[in-house]
Amino acid sequence: MRTLSSLALALVVAALVWTVAPRSVIAHHGFSVEFDKDNPITLTGSVTKFEFMNPHIYFYVDVKGKDGKVVNWAFEGGPPNVIYRQGWRKDTLKPGDVVTVKGFRAKDGTHLAACATVKLPDGREVSAGSGAVAAGPNGSSPNSGKY
């Protein structure tokens, strides 16, 4: 009984940790050393390149500003392993895809942002690593998550 109650307590604590933990899935650095959670952005543009590689996925989007000038933004997502298990594949984004990205700007002011979600050409808005974490306390299964 003591073992069971201890485990129950551990599960509750783990659930709390899970709830309050940063939602970003950063493989090899903390979120706050690179990105500003108080500087959210939403940008729409055309994908120019997609790198489905470790330690984070990167994709690049040409975004047309109000002045008509096009800027190529870089977006960083979660580790490919983690988002693969959420349904991502190396061809999930293709050059020419028009997407809307929600994220947080880099602290250094460059045209770089952490990507929270991407709205794909088919209308689905999917997490790119800043949403549900694959390795949750209740387990996960490949392809079980809808991105």
Added chain:
Amino acid sequence: MSNPIRLTNLFAACVFSLLLSALGCGGRAASGSSQATAPPDFNGVWSAPFTPDLSKALGHQPPFTSYGAARFAKEDEIDDPLTKCLPIGPARGIQAGIMPFQVVQTPGVFAILFENQHTFRIIHTDGRTHPKDLDATWFGDSIGHWEGDTLVVDTVGIDDRTWLDTAGHEHSDQLHLAERFQKVDNNTIKWTVTFEDPKFFTEPWSVTLPIARQNTEIMSYSCEENEKDRAHLRRSKK
């Protein structure tokens, strides 16, 4: 003496008993920590809830020494060894590796294969002790023994460049890890890790997390493959 059949049976029983004992099946051994039944099977892929800040799981900050508190106060996530793609360390690999790990269990070795950076721990369960002259390594020297359904692991000699978590809890070369992996059911391990380090903490402190079986396989990983972040990192503490 008058019954050779009975003597033969007695001799055979003795040989059988010795054989069982030699195979580790002869009941409680001299150490008192062995068991009559085989240890549970931990083989498989597992993951603990992502716990990048151990103080959240503990409910408060660890019991720092003044030195440990000063170190933590000035520590910055930019100095995290993982930002340099250095190994994650023995406990952090379990509680904050983000990615799952695989257990490969043999009679003398309990191996933990981390997907994170494709690193691994070898926990010797063959009765050996820690080497006397131990050089620090990224995952330390681990020995373990079975107590019923629980693997009890003792780890020393851990390189003090590893962090205990992403929040910046550090340790010295005197860190001693005591872990208990209890097989609660086929899909759950109750993992308790105790951190003991007289330079950083006034007393040992422990965290317990449930480790869940994963319906997946560990995948490839290379931290340096397309590393682009370091140039953008900014120090948040002065």
